[in-house]
Amino acid sequence: MNEKSPSVASIIFAYLVVYIVWGSTFFFIEKALHSFPPFVLGSIRFIIAGSLLMGYCGLKGYKIFNRSDVKQAVFVGFLLLFIDMAAIIWSEQFISSGIVSILSAATAIWFIIFDKPKWKENFSSLPIVLGLILGFSGVIMLFAEQVFGQTDDGERSQNLVAMGVLILGTIGWTIGSLTSKYSQKEKSDKPKEQSLNVIVKTAWQMVTAGTAFTTVALVNGEYSSFDYSTVSSADWGAMIYLVFFGSILAFSSYIWLLQVRPATEVSTYAYVNPIVALLLVHFFTDHQVTSLQISGLAVVLFSVLLMNWNLYKNNRTIRAFRYRKKLKRVKNMAPKSSIPRIIEVAEFNAKEKKKQAAKEAKKDS
Numbered sequence: 001m002n003e004k005s006p007s008v009a010s011i012i013f014a015y016l017v018v019y020i021v022w023g024s025t026f027f028f029i030e031k032a033l034h035s036f037p038p039f040v041l042g043s044i045r046f047i048i049a050g051s052l053l054m055g056y057c058g059l060k061g062y063k064i065f066n067r068s069d070v071k072q073a074v075f076v077g078f079l080l081l082f083i084d085m086a087a088i089i090w091s092e093q094f095i096s097s098g099i100v101s102i103l104s105a106a107t108a109i110w111f112i113i114f115d116k117p118k119w120k121e122n123f124s125s126l127p128i129v130l131g132l133i134l135g136f137s138g139v140i141m142l143f144a145e146q147v148f149g150q151t152d153d154g155e156r157s158q159n160l161v162a163m164g165v166l167i168l169g170t171i172g173w174t175i176g177s178l179t180s181k182y183s184q185k186e187k188s189d190k191p192k193e194q195s196l197n198v199i200v201k202t203a204w205q206m207v208t209a210g211t212a213f214t215t216v217a218l219v220n221g222e223y224s225s226f227d228y229s230t231v232s233s234a235d236w237g238a239m240i241y242l243v244f245f246g247s248i249l250a251f252s253s254y255i256w257l258l259q260v261r262p263a264t265e266v267s268t269y270a271y272v273n274p275i276v277a278l279l280l281v282h283f284f285t286d287h288q289v290t291s292l293q294i295s296g297l298a299v300v301l302f303s304v305l306l307m308n309w310n311l312y313k314n315n316r317t318i319r320a321f322r323y324r325k326k327l328k329r330v331k332n333m334a335p336k337s338s339i340p341r342i343i344e345v346a347e348f349n350a351k352e353k354k355k356q357a358a359k360e361a362k363k364d365s
Contacts (some may be wrong), residue, residue: 004080004226005157006211006260011190011257011260011261013253014253014254014256014257015253015257015269017245017249017250017253018250018253018254018257018266018269019252019269019272020276020278021245021246021249021253021273022246022254022269022270022273023269023273023274023277023280024241024246024276024277024280025246025250026088026097026098026100026101026104026273026277026280027056027097027277027281027284027285028238028242028246029040029088029089029092029097029238030092030096030097030236030285031235031238032235032239032242033089033092033093034232034235034241035230035231035235035236036231036235037100037217037222037225037226038086038089038090038222038225038249039089039094039213039214039216039217039220039222040213040216040217040222040223040226041213041242041282042082042085042086042089042209042210042213043210043214043217043223043241044239044243044245045210045213045239045242045243045247046081046085046206046207046209046210046213046247047207047211047213047214048210048243049132049206049210049211049244049247049248050203050204050205050206050207050208050209051210052201052243053199053206053247053248054105054200054203054204054207055198056199056203057197057199057203062196062197062199062200063194063196063197063200064196064200065196066194066195066196069195069196069200069201069204070196070349072179072180072201073168073196073201073202073204073205074087074185074204074205074208074232075176075342076176076177076179076180076205077176077204077205077206077207077208077209077359078176078208078209078212079172079173079175079176079179080172080173080176080177080180080209081205081206081209082175082209082212082213083168083169083172083209084169084170084172084175085169085209086166086169086213086216087166087169087170087172088166088169089163090099090162090358091163092164092262093162093164093216094159094161094162095146095159095162095163096285096287096289097280097287098274098279098281098287098293099100099142099163099164099286099293100279101273102138102142102274102277102278102296102297103139103142103163103166103167103170103269103271103273104166104170104273104274105273105274105297105300105301105304106134106135106139106170106303106304107170107173107174107301107306108131108270108303108307108308109132109136109139109303109307110170110171110173110174111174111177111178111307112128112131112132112307114171114174114175114178115159117182118233118277119344121206125310127306127307127309127310128220128306128307128309128310130303130306131302131303131304131305131306131307131308131309132303132307133303134299134300134302134303134306135299135300135303135307137301137303138296138297138299138300139167139296139300141292141295141296141299142163142292142293142296143160143163144292144293145230145290145296146159146160146163147160147294149254149290149292151258153224157270159202165320169311171275173299183187184266190355195213196197197204198255199252199255199281202251202255206247206338209303250303254266254269266336267308267311270302270304271301271304271305272296274300274301275297278293278297281295290339297321
């Protein structure tokens, strides 16, 4: 892919991968759990994916080790890929992958709550506060379904525990993401040291998660009782899908999109993933997708939209669209003799904005 001028087809393909593949991983985790114990599943997935990604970085000639970057990658990988993924995998033993995907989409709630440096900005914004309230309402709807929708007390309590564990996992993901965000800012203020490529850091995160999953699987006896020969071909297929498509292809597409498209646009995967997960649950599993789950999904996704409203309204694409609408209105109002001058000014302004955007992009990189 040509990063300077990516083709429309490449961008569309990358979005389809991020939207559909990441959304489908919830379903394939549930499938793989038919044969793999939860921590063995995480162990095999991330050890293989991390090793392959690290090998790719070595072949590309990327620098592999930098003490400060590796230290940060290990910490972030433990929180993002081990704590969060362990919660997802473990909880999917008891609750539908559709419910898991909806609760994962509600992670935006914890970003608002735990991002202390942005408290003043976030809690003074009406859309964000409304989004926070709605987000909690959506989560409560899902918990209410487990409380009132189950007739068996044992199953009810088991499902509630699984959902509680999942919430803790999303908090771990949030803390890891915020730690990564602010440590990068602190690092930029210090004397410049050659930083590792983002794919190398990701490889370290995956290796960290794989090591953590392996350790737990060895300690709790999952590996000693696991028999490879009992794994069905369909479940091996699910594992291969998670390694190559869920971990390597989807993440590579996500990283590439962040380099060529606005981050707010790329973040729209959070709206599509749970819809994909629910559709797969409905058509390919025995779980019932209830009207309350669909309502909960709608409430959570609308809350995520509100919590990101300030970002979206300042997005370059939306600003450009508003600018074109405004220009069109002015052209219709102006005398015909002034229209060429308006177009000339507009083109000059557009060029200046492009120059400014290129400067900002260069500064950010």
